[in-house]
Amino acid sequence: MTRHNKKKSRARLLRSLYIWHRYIGISTAIFVIILSFSGLVLNHTDELNLDAAYVQSDLLLDWYGITAPEGLLSYTAGSAQITAVNDKIFWDNKPLLHIAAPLAGVQAFGGLVVIVAGGSPVLFTAQGELVEKLENVAGVPTGIQAIGLSSQGLLAVKTVRGIYLADENLLEWVRAGGPEINWSSTQATEPALLKSLQNAYRGTGLPIERIMLDLHSGRILGRAGVYIMDAAAIGFLLLAASGVWLWLRRRASIRAHRQKTESSAVARS
Amino acid sequence: MLTGRDDLLAICRSLVQPTGLVALVLLLVLPFHALAEGPYQTREAFLEEIFSGKPPSPEVIWLRGEVKETTAEILGHAYPGIRVRYWGVDNRTAWVLEEIGKTQPITVGLVVNDNGIESIRVLAFRESRGWEVRYAFFTDQFPGIKLTDERKLDRHIDGISGATLSVRALKKLSRLALYLHQQTVQENDSSQ
Numbered sequence: 001m002t003r004h005n006k007k008k009s010r011a012r013l014l015r016s017l018y019i020w021h022r023y024i025g026i027s028t029a030i031f032v033i034i035l036s037f038s039g040l041v042l043n044h045t046d047e048l049n050l051d052a053a054y055v056q057s058d059l060l061l062d063w064y065g066i067t068a069p070e071g072l073l074s075y076t077a078g079s080a081q082i083t084a085v086n087d088k089i090f091w092d093n094k095p096l097l098h099i100a101a102p103l104a105g106v107q108a109f110g111g112l113v114v115i116v117a118g119g120s121p122v123l124f125t126a127q128g129e130l131v132e133k134l135e136n137v138a139g140v141p142t143g144i145q146a147i148g149l150s151s152q153g154l155l156a157v158k159t160v161r162g163i164y165l166a167d168e169n170l171l172e173w174v175r176a177g178g179p180e181i182n183w184s185s186t187q188a189t190e191p192a193l194l195k196s197l198q199n200a201y202r203g204t205g206l207p208i209e210r211i212m213l214d215l216h217s218g219r220i221l222g223r224a225g226v227y228i229m230d231a232a233a234i235g236f237l238l239l240a241a242s243g244v245w246l247w248l249r250r251r252a253s254i255r256a257h258r259q260k261t262e263s264s265a266v267a268r269s
Numbered sequence: 270m271l272t273g274r275d276d277l278l279a280i281c282r283s284l285v286q287p288t289g290l291v292a293l294v295l296l297l298v299l300p301f302h303a304l305a306e307g308p309y310q311t312r313e314a315f316l317e318e319i320f321s322g323k324p325p326s327p328e329v330i331w332l333r334g335e336v337k338e339t340t341a342e343i344l345g346h347a348y349p350g351i352r353v354r355y356w357g358v359d360n361r362t363a364w365v366l367e368e369i370g371k372t373q374p375i376t377v378g379l380v381v382n383d384n385g386i387e388s389i390r391v392l393a394f395r396e397s398r399g400w401e402v403r404y405a406f407f408t409d410q411f412p413g414i415k416l417t418d419e420r421k422l423d424r425h426i427d428g429i430s431g432a433t434l435s436v437r438a439l440k441k442l443s444r445l446a447l448y449l450h451q452q453t454v455q456e457n458d459s460s461q
Contacts, residue, residue: 098349123352132329132352136376138312138365139327171327171354 014249021242024235031232038216042209050209063220066205068198073186075106077113078126082106083189085201089117091128093196095204098122098130105147105184109155110168119143121157123170134170141173148183156181308376308393309403312365315378315392316356319363327354330449330456343420343444344368353449361387362453364446368438370396375435377442381450386411386443399435407436416447 045051055061074083081092084103089096099117107114112131113124119142123131134140146158155166156179163181164173189197214220218229316324332340332351341347356363361382367374373395380387389411391403401407407429415423422444428436 123350125351130350132350132354136312137354138316138324169329171329 014246017242017246021239021246024239024242028232028235028239031229031235034215035232038212041212042216045209045212050212051207053208054204055206055208055211056203060211061202061206064206066202068201072189072194072197074189074193075103075184075186077106077108077115080113080126080128081189081193082113082115083193083197085197088201088204089115090197090200091124093193093200094128095200096124096128098133104144107147107149107155107184109149109170112170114147114155114170116144116147116157119145121147121170139173146183148181150176151180151182158183310378310390310392312376312378312392315365315390316363319378319380319388320356320358324363325356325358327356328453329354330453336452339420339448340445343448344441355449355453357453360384360454362446362450364449365392366442366445368442370394370399370435370438372396375402375438377439379442379446381446384415384447384451384454386414386447388412389439389443391439394435396435399429399432401429401432402435402439407439411439411443414443414447416444416451420444420448 041048041050069085072083072085074081076082082103083090084101087101089099089101089103096115099115099122102118104116104119106116108126111126113126113128115122115124118135120133120135121140121144122133122135125131136142141157141159141161141164143159143161144157145160148156148158150156150165154168155170156176157164157166157173158181161175163176163179165176165179166173211220214225218225218227221228310318329352330336332348332353337348337351354365361380364379364381365376366379367376369375375391375395376393378390378392380389389408391400391408394400394403407427410424410426413424414426417423422440426436426440
């Protein structure tokens with residue numbers, strides 16, 4: 001190969017590399033924007049409270065397959081309806097933060113509402129304010145399966161060990177023989193509340209932090225999204241390598257050109 | 270015949286071997302982890318012990334108004350609930366309270382006698398670090414401590430490095446038990 005041909009081929013390679021560098025840059029630009037944005041947001045998850053802010057978009061909730069269950073059952077305590085929706089328990093349409101399903105019964109008693117959640121009684125005011133959790137409290141039965149009122153008007157709970165009756169302040173519980181108990185029972189959730197619960201459940205099912213994490217990793221598009229992000233990452237590497245190489249080539253050619261002009265100037269003088 | 274020095278050298282040499290090192294690490298680490306987490310005493314057993322096998326009936330104090338605000342001030346957050354259970358005879362009360370160390374609640378049994386801490390005991394510890402607060406070298410600092418007018422502990426409690434949050438939780442619960450005890454005494458005095 002002659003010197004002229006070698007030079008021509010090198011120029012063609014350089015030109016081709018420029019074109020590839022440009023195409024890779026344009027095609028990965030959107031991923032740079034996505035990764036930078038999601039990365040910035042994820043770095044400040046706590047300050048932005050993203051684990052407690054939830055996605056409300058039906059499109060995204062459907063995409064993640066978050067559907068509220070149909071045919072719910074509710075307990076009635078005074079004017080409140082207590083409903084378990086999967087693992088969450090709702091007071092009307094407000095989620096109760098301190099307790100989780102399974103819900104074994106609800107009984108209004110002495111101005112309080114007693115909810116049996118996770119096998120233990122939890123006391124609330126009639127307005128839904130937490131009074132006391134009786135989980136693992138000395139003298140309070142555990143593994144409660146049902147709650148109700150005895151014929152004497154005392155609060156009663158059923159466990160595998162038998163039936164226990166509480167005193168009027170719900171402080172002491174004693175095992176009773178076989179009293180007649182009217183156990184609390186469920187009824188079908190009213191249609192308006194059902195709709196509201198379904199919305200509330202879906203509305204607290206997908207934290208924004210999850211979306212940001214999935215956006216950053218590409219998992220928002222499933223397995224394919226991960227491969228797309230892999231391809232983008234390879235694109236970034238190629239972009240960095242070709243960018244550095246082009247810069248070095250350009251610097252070398254500028255230096256060579258400068259040396260040439262300097263030497264010709266010396267020769268001329 | 271091997272001397273004591275030779276025995277010691279033989280043990281040191283075996284520890285330098287990989288199997289010896291692994292055995293040493295397991296020997297040092299496993300017992301501590303086995304003892305670290307988990308419930309140490311049930312609430313029933315704590316009350317039985319404190320009241321010599323005859324715990325009194327439980328009583329409650331309601332957290333309302335100023336008491337609720339002061340409780341939140343002591344803990345640094347609202348108490349989960351508005352009713353706190355306690356067991357009391359004369360001027361001596363026992364409390365089973367919980368406070369989050371880092372992420373999990375630490376269950377602590379406290380006895381207050383005549384406005385001073387009589388004893389403090391960790392009943393259940395659920396976190397992987399900071400469990401040293403259960404040992405007597407730490408809890409023995411509490412008996413006799415009282416509450417100042419600013420609702421602080423009247424004596425300094427030495428911390429434990431690596432267990433800062435657990436130490437803080439126990440100090441908060443001590444202040445809370447002392448404060449709630451004061452309220453029960455006031456309530457009893459006003460009802461008499």
